[in-house]
Amino acid sequence: MSLRHALLGLLAHGPASGYDLTRAFEGGIGQYAWQAGHSRIYPELGKMTEAGLVVVDEAGPRGRKTYTLTDDGRTELRRWMLHWPEQATVRNETVLRMFLVQSLEPDDARALLEGMAEHCARERDALRAVMDADDAEHRPGDPLPFGRLAGEYGIRQYEAVQGWAQWSLERLAAGEPVR
Amino acid sequence: MSLRHALLGLLAHGPASGYDLTRAFEGGIGQYAWQAGHSRIYPELGKMTEAGLVVVDEAGPRGRKTYTLTDDGRTELRRWMLHWPEQATVRNETVLRMFLVQSLEPDDARALLEGMAEHCARERDALRAVMDADDAEHRPGDPLPFGRLAGEYGIRQYEAVQGWAQWSLERLAAGEPVR
């Protein structure tokens, strides 16, 4: 049930409404870590309120509700962050394609791997540019923007996929039958 | 709906039963790419049969049914492999923790990052040993074992996480406030 923990983690940076949290999932966290839409977020915030992990400050225009972490919520977040299971939930279409590349004809496999390498090179450059811009704005002593550390991982991740695709292309080019 | 494509990809290597496919998900594909249990696999194979993507050779002990890819199934697999969307489905608890590390107290963040680095170093070594054993058994000209290419990515992936955790620890050690 990681949506709950994603919400706890976002609220650890300060109070937010369901609408704010929905916007947050449109950024990097939704693209790289965990997806969620408002229709799932609102009911989950309701359950978390019942469970005493968050409280509502009912005060805002248009019926806006602002949620704040409770001590129990912060404790639960810390527990989840530090005690991770050996087998974490993983669902990744890109890695699935990596497993299944050996089910394609050599020409198709080559096309897939070349496409992946190009895509990752482009995404890596784009993310590098965003992170460089963040760093340029950043004054020493200020807190890092949310997701700055994870962004650095994103760059390394794209480089890993790109390097892997090139390594795989070399194995294909060497005439090694991959299936 | 990637379970369908995972099954198509596994069946591309040869006919298999629901039981065989369930076993396949207990290996690397289930650990790194996509999880599925038999209670989801059997109904999905039924729907895929209705859709004409697979056919059943009803012949085996204990009511065993063996599924084989049809031409339509192979076409659908190829389509899905080569035409990937920009925004792929991602659900990854480890990356979620990376995003939320900035919501922890510095001591907790350090403990998390050190734990991740150690865990990845261990997993990397274990996977490297399995891949080396695969390569030792492998005769040039034989097809690569299923998942050999993806396994190489696994190694690079663990190295990327480990390198990232160490980079993040250095930023923490430098006294930079991460939140």
Added chain:
DNA sequence: CTATCCATGTAAAGGGTTACATGATTAA
């Protein structure tokens, strides 16, 4: 004969996506 593995299925409960539905506030 007995335990283990092979083999298939269904049911219930919960998580997640898409669509439906409504209305207040603000900026142009």
Added chain:
DNA sequence: TTAATCATGTAACCCTTTACATGGATAG
């Protein structure tokens, strides 16, 4: 006044997990 944005919610449908349920084949 009108369009965009803020803001919340529910309903239907599908996917996923866990548990329930059954029985054949094989090895010791």
